[in-house]
Amino acid sequence: MATYIQAWRPVRLARAVYDTSPLLVSSLVALLVANLASTGYRDYRLYISLGGGGPLPHNLFGWLVHSLVLQPLALARFWRTSSRHYLPLADGGGRGYLKGQLGSRRGGRPKTAGVAPHRQVDQLDETGSEEALKAHLRQLAANHPSHLLISSSRIEPSSTALFSLTHTLVTRSDAPSRSTRSAAFPSDLSRLFLSSLPGAEFCHVHAPPDAPGKQDGSLHLVLSPEDADEVIGKGWGELHGLAGCPAYTGFWIGWPAWLARRWSISGSARWWSGAGWWAGGRAGAGAANKVQRKVGLPPTYTLIYAPRDDDEVEAVKRIINASVAFATGLREVP
Incomplete structure (x- = not known):
């Protein structure tokens, strides 16, 4: 009473x-x-200005879901754009695929907004580099037809995407088929990360669906932990706000934007919290089916900023190649 x-x-x-x-x-x-x-x-x-193309409808209802459900769960910008020099985690022998050869991006980071869609809103491509990146995806698919498929994105249908055929082959059967035994295979960590993406889609280049003639040139892709750390630390991209959400250990005890306070955080972002955040990743060579299936976005789901000139196009191509190597197990890319 x-x-x-x-x-x-x-x-x-x-x-x-x-x-x-x-x-x-x-x-x-x-x-x-x-x-x-x-x-x-x-x-x-x-x-509305971010354009459609994501999983939510491009209308008032989509905005309500975006604002009331997704945004409160998104990582704060501090975590999305900070290089924390994390301990390399069990992939590629701790080396990554960029191998420290990526230079720093000049100037400040562009502004970004949104969760679904997640978009770059300034420093946009005005040189036609979007088409150069799409041509690079087509060339990669042509060079590695046993490992890569290029098609419309299943995450953002207006975008052009790469899918890992290797991942699909090794995770849909008890063992690799006879025709693929001599092919490259992705690591257990890669298979875990791609298990939650439709069709093992690991890379797509954005194109505005309702703005004909307007260039974008930014892209989302999945990287190894070491490469994600390097790309973010050198200013080429940032984590998606829902990277690691919701199935990876540490998400629900992680730090969404509305709780993030630098002085109250012990030094690890959501995607690195918890010793068992990729439980099942040590399944062992040839034991693809022991890697548990996850739901949601992988912890290294990264937005790569649109390149602004030919030199930056080449740098972004190297990042795409590193994503391909992680997703497929290929060491020689392209």
């Missing part, structure tokens, strides 16, 4: 304040409502 009475005290206090100064309280409430409406409208306009 006492608890019930205490729960009503704030209501009684609010009523007393209103009775004392009704005009002041009404004005403050109206100001608060107007501010919330203005903030919501700006956020809605931003969501």
Whole structure:
């Protein structure tokens, strides 16, 4: 009974304040409502400006789901863009595939917005590099037909994507087939990461679905942990806000944006928290089916910023090649 009475005290206090100064309280409430409406409208306009193509409808309902469900779960920008020099985790002998040969991106990071879709909103491609990157994907698929398929993205249908045939082959049977025994195979960690992506889609280049002639050139892809650390640390990209969500150990005790405070974090972002975050990843050589299937985005699901000139196109191609090597097990790419 006492608890019930205490729960009503704030209501009684609010009523007393209103009775004392009704005009002041009404004005403050109206100001608060107007501010919330203005903030919501700006956020809605931003969501619409990002274009469709993601899993959510490009309308008011999609914005509500995006704002009320996805955004509160997204990693803070601090974690998405920080290089923490994490201990390499069990892939490629701790070497990665870029092997430290990627230079730093010049200038500051572009602004990004959204969760689904997740988009770069300035420093956009104005040189036609989007087509150069798509041509690179087509060339990779042509060079490695046993390992790669190029098609429309199953995550963002307006985008052009690469799919790992190798991953599909080794995870759909008890053992690699006779025709693929001599082929390269992805690591257990790679198979774990790609297990949650439709058709083992590991890379796609963005194209605005409702803005004909407008270039984008940014892309999403999956990298090894070592390469993700290098790419993010050197300014070429950032983690997706839902990287590692929801199935990887540490997500629910991780740090979404609305809880992130630098002074309250022990030094690890969500995708590195928990010793068992990729449980099942040590299944052993040739034991593909022992790698458990995950749901959601892999912990190294990364947005690569749109290249601004020919030199940056070549750098982004090297990042794509590293993603291909991680997804397929190929060491010689292209």
